[in-house]
Amino acid sequence: QVHVVESGGGLVQPGGSLRLSCAASGGTSSRYNIGWFRQAPGKEREFVAALRGADNNKFYADVVKGRFTISRDSAKTTVYLQMNSLKPEDTAVYYCAEKRGSPIASTLRNSQAYETWGQGTQVTVSL
Numbered sequence: 001q002v003h004v005v006e007s008g009g010g011l012v013q014p015g016g017s018l019r020l021s022c023a024a025s026g027g028t029s030s031r032y033n034i035g036w037f038r039q040a041p042g043k044e045r046e047f048v049a050a051l052r053g054a055d056n057n058k059f060y061a062d063v064v065k066g067r068f069t070i071s072r073d074s075a076k077t078t079v080y081l082q083m084n085s086l087k088p089e090d091t092a093v094y095y096c097a098e099k100r101g102s103p104i105a106s107t108l109r110n111s112q113a114y115e116t117w118g119q120g121t122q123v124t125v126s127l
Helices: none
Strands: 003-007 010-012 018-025 033-039 046-051 058-060 068-072 078-083 092-099 121-125
Touching: 003 092, 018 033, 018 092, 018 121, 033 068, 033 078, 046 068, 046 078, 058 068, 078 092
Parallel strands: 010 121
Antiparallel strands: 003 018, 018 078, 033 046, 033 092, 046 058, 068 078, 092 121
16 A cells, blocks of 8 residues: 655745655555646646656646656655746645556546545745
8 A cells, every 4th residue: 555645835935946745655666656736725636747657757737847847766765846936826735646557648647547645735835
C-alpha cells in the first residue's frame, strides 16, 4: 500500500517561490508515478505536473510550464514541485497523488486515474 504526504505550502508574495514535497512510502520507489494537482475554492481539481517513475519523464500543465519544475530525489522516494514566479491565481490546495503501473501521459494528467492521494497543502499567493 503506497502512502503519500505533502508538505511545504504557505503564504508567499506574487513573484515569489515555494517548494512542495511529496514523500512516498510503500510499493517500489523507482516506480512511483507522482502527480501534482490543485484545487482552488469553487473550482474543479486541475492537473499541475507529473513525473513517471520508470523513465523520469515529466509533464506539465500549460499554465505552469516554465514556472514550475517537478523532480525527485536520488532515493526516488520524494518528489518535489518547485514553484517560481508565483501568481495569485496559483492560490489553491495542492495535492500529490500516486498512480500505479506504467501510465501514459494522458493518464497522468487525469486525476481520476490515481489510486492514492495525500491530504493536501495550502498555497496562498498574496500581498
